[in-house]
Structures are given as structure tokens and as C-alpha cells.
Amino acid sequence: xxxxxxxxPRELIEQKKTGVNIALIIVTVIFLxxxxxxxxxxxxxxxxxxxxxAEVSRLNDxxxxxxxQNRRLSNEIARLSLQEKMYGNALALLREELPTLEFIExxxxxxxxxxxxxxxxxxxxxxxxxxxxYNENDIVVFARGLIDTGVVPNVAFxxxxxxxxxxxxxxxxxxxxxxxxxxxxxxxxxxx
Amino acid sequence: MTTKSKSSLLVxxxxxxxxxxxxxxxxxxxxxxxxxxxxxxxxxxRAVLERTALEQTRQISVFxxxxxxxxxxxxxxxxxxxxxxSLVQKEMExxxxxxxxxxxxxxxxxxxxxxxxxxxxxLAFVPTLSDxxxxxxxxxxxxxxxxxxxxxxxxxxxILESVIGK
Numbered sequence: 001x002x003x004x005x006x007x008x009p010r011e012l013i014e015q016k017k018t019g020v021n022i023a024l025i026i027v028t029v030i031f032l033x034x035x036x037x038x039x040x041x042x043x044x045x046x047x048x049x050x051x052x053x054a055e056v057s058r059l060n061d062x063x064x065x066x067x068x069q070n071r072r073l074s075n076e077i078a079r080l081s082l083q084e085k086m087y088g089n090a091l092a093l094l095r096e097e098l099p100t101l102e103f104i105e106x107x108x109x110x111x112x113x114x115x116x117x118x119x120x121x122x123x124x125x126x127x128x129x130x131x132x133x134y135n136e137n138d139i140v141v142f143a144r145g146l147i148d149t150g151v152v153p154n155v156a157f158x159x160x161x162x163x164x165x166x167x168x169x170x171x172x173x174x175x176x177x178x179x180x181x182x183x184x185x186x187x188x189x190x191x192x
Numbered sequence: 193m194t195t196k197s198k199s200s201l202l203v204x205x206x207x208x209x210x211x212x213x214x215x216x217x218x219x220x221x222x223x224x225x226x227x228x229x230x231x232x233x234x235x236x237x238r239a240v241l242e243r244t245a246l247e248q249t250r251q252i253s254v255f256x257x258x259x260x261x262x263x264x265x266x267x268x269x270x271x272x273x274x275x276x277x278s279l280v281q282k283e284m285e286x287x288x289x290x291x292x293x294x295x296x297x298x299x300x301x302x303x304x305x306x307x308x309x310x311x312x313x314x315l316a317f318v319p320t321l322s323d324x325x326x327x328x329x330x331x332x333x334x335x336x337x338x339x340x341x342x343x344x345x346x347x348x349x350x351i352l353e354s355v356i357g358k
Binding site for chain 1: 209210214223227230235237244255256258302322331332340348354357
């Protein structure tokens with residue numbers, strides 16, 4: 001059995017018992033401060049990271065939604081673009097309408113007695129007429145009449161050939177002429 | 193266990209606790225930095241997408257405005273080739289014109305065309321041309337060839353063009 005015996009004077013022993021360990025207090029305070037600050041930072045970091053993760057998640061949702069919306073808008077633009085192109089083509093088509101009725105009307109008006117047609121071909125901007133007449137002068141009258149209608153801006157040099165039809169002397173002719181666009185014919189008509 | 197050993201263990205545990213706190217803070221700091229970078233990138237991405245959506249919405253409104261103007265022309269478009277065929281044939285039949293051959297021909301510019309070899313009275317052919325023009329669908333005559341036949345009749349061919357809806 002061990003027995004500890006303190007042989008110091010009694011006053012010194014009492015002073016030791018009631019004395020304050022400053023170093024221990026400082027270390028404890030520093031440590032507790034460290035724990036408080038670190039703990040606060042830890043909790044703050046945790047909460048901030050949670051909040052940031054929620055924001056990232058929200059942004060990802062927004063992006064997914066916007067991407068889907070943009071895809072829908074792109075499809076709609078493609079559809080409208082196609083529709084607009086189709087309408088544009090249709091309008092262009094109508095602007096290129098061949099003035100057949102105007103040309104037929106012009107031919108009927110200009111055709112003098114004694115001239116008759118056997119064929120007529122009308123294409124974009126031009127026409128070719130073939131027929132017979134009793135004399136060359138009637139062909140000239142016919143060509144001038146065509147120009148006067150305003151539908152035919154120009155008639156090319158007529159090609160004629162004397163021939164016989166059912167025993168009668170006739171002139172076989174061929175006329176090439178230019179035909180105005182439907183818009184210009186309309187304007188010419190308005191002016192007249 | 194002696195008091196000294198207990199104290200040593202306590203000190204060790206406190207050190208471990210402090211180390212864990214520091215490591216945790218470091219990890220959270222790192223995560224926060226990464227998340228902030230991600231947020232920055234995502235925010236930029238979202239801004240780009242929002243601008244794109246705005247631009248596309250503007251484009252759509254421009255297209256719709258243009259289409260509304262075009263629709264004032266009340267211009268119909270044949271839904272398909274059969275519709276086009278039907279429209280053309282119906283007008284010929286109505287006027288008493290006979291179509292000997294109707295066949296598709298190739299034309300450019302996204303258009304469809306048919307060539308019709310016809311035969312009938314001249315006085316019925318002119319109203320047919322007029323009726324084709326009066327159709328409320330985009331149809332045009334692109335060429336006409338006529339030859340005289342007996343009894344004021346004509347025969348020939350005509351090419352009609354249209355824009356098909358699909």
C-alpha cells in the first residue's frame with residue numbers, strides 16, 4: 001500500500017488547492033471558440049450548399065423547360081415558314097398567269113373578215129398563230145389590229161405562202177408575236 | 193485507466209473532432225465553389241435560351257402577320273394531286289369539254305402541273321379558261337395549243353400549274 005505524504009507547509013498546500021490554472025482556462029476558451037466558430041461555419045456551409053443545390057436544381061428545370069419550349073417554337077417556325085413559302089409560291093404562280101383570255105379576245109377583235117386561223121399556240125410571253133387569208137393585206141391588217149389591242153406589244157415578220165385550198169387561191173401565213181404579262185395588260189387596260 | 197490516460201484520450205478525441213470540423217468546412221467550401229460555378233454556367237445557359245425563345249417568338253409573330261396578310265387574298269391551295277385533278281376536270285366537264293388525256297408533267301419551283309389534251313366546241317373552251325382562272329385556288333394556265341377542228345370545234349393541249357398543299 002502506497003501513502004502520499006505532503007510535507008510542505010500547510011499555507012502553501014491551501015494556496016495550491018485554491019489557485020487558478022490560467023493556462024488551462026486560456027486553452028479551454030480558445031478551443032471552445034474554435035469549436036463555436038467552426039461549428040457555425042460548418043452549419044452555414046451545409047445550409048448554403050443545400051440552398052445552392054436547390055438553385056442548381058431549379059436552374060436545370062428552367063433549362064429543360066426552355067429547351068422544350070424552344071424546340072416547340074422551332075417546329076412552329078418551320079411549319080409557318082413552309083406555309084408562308086407555299087403562299088409565296090402560290091402568289092408568284094398567280095402573278096405568272098398566262099393572259100389567255102385577253103389574248104383570245106385580242107385575236108377575236110383583230111381578226112378581219114377573210115382571215116381565219118388553223119392553230120394558235122400561247123406560251124409565257126409569246127404566241128404563234130397559223131392560218132389562211134385571201135390576200136396579204138388582210139394579214140397586215142390582222143397584225144396591226146393585234147398590236148392595237150395592247151395585249152400584243154410586237155408582232156414578228158409574217159411568213160406567208162401562196163397556196164390553194166379547195167381550189168381557191170389563199171395565203172397560208174404564220175405569225176409570231178410577243179404577249180404582255182397579265183399585270184402590264186391590266187395596267188394598259190386601265191389607262192385606256 | 194489512469195487520469196493521465198483519460199486526459200490524453202480526451203485531448204486526442206478533441207483533436208480528431210477539430211480535424212473533422214476543419215475537413216467538413218473544407219469539403220463544404222469546395223462544394224459551394226463548385227455549385228456557384230455551376231450556377232453561373234446554368235444562369236448563362238438559361239439567359240441564352242430565354243433570348244432564343246424571345247427571338248423565336250418574335251419570328252413567329254412576324255410569320256403570323258405575313259400569313260394574315262397573305263390570307264386576305266383568300267387563296268386556296270389544292271390539298272393534294274387528286275384535289276388538283278378534280279378541280280381541273282370538274283370545270284372542263286361543266287363546260288362540255290372533253291379531256292382525252294390528262295397526265296402530270298414535270299415543272300420546277302415546287303409546282304405541280306398537268307397536261308390536258310382536250311377537244312370540244314371553241315365557245316365552250318373559252319369559258320373553261322375563264323373558270324380555271326376564277327377558281328379560288330392557285331391554278332394557272334402556263335401554255336395553250338389550239339387547233340381548229342370541224343364545226344367550230346377546237347382540239348389541243350393545255351398545261352395547268354398549281355402549288356400542292358403537302
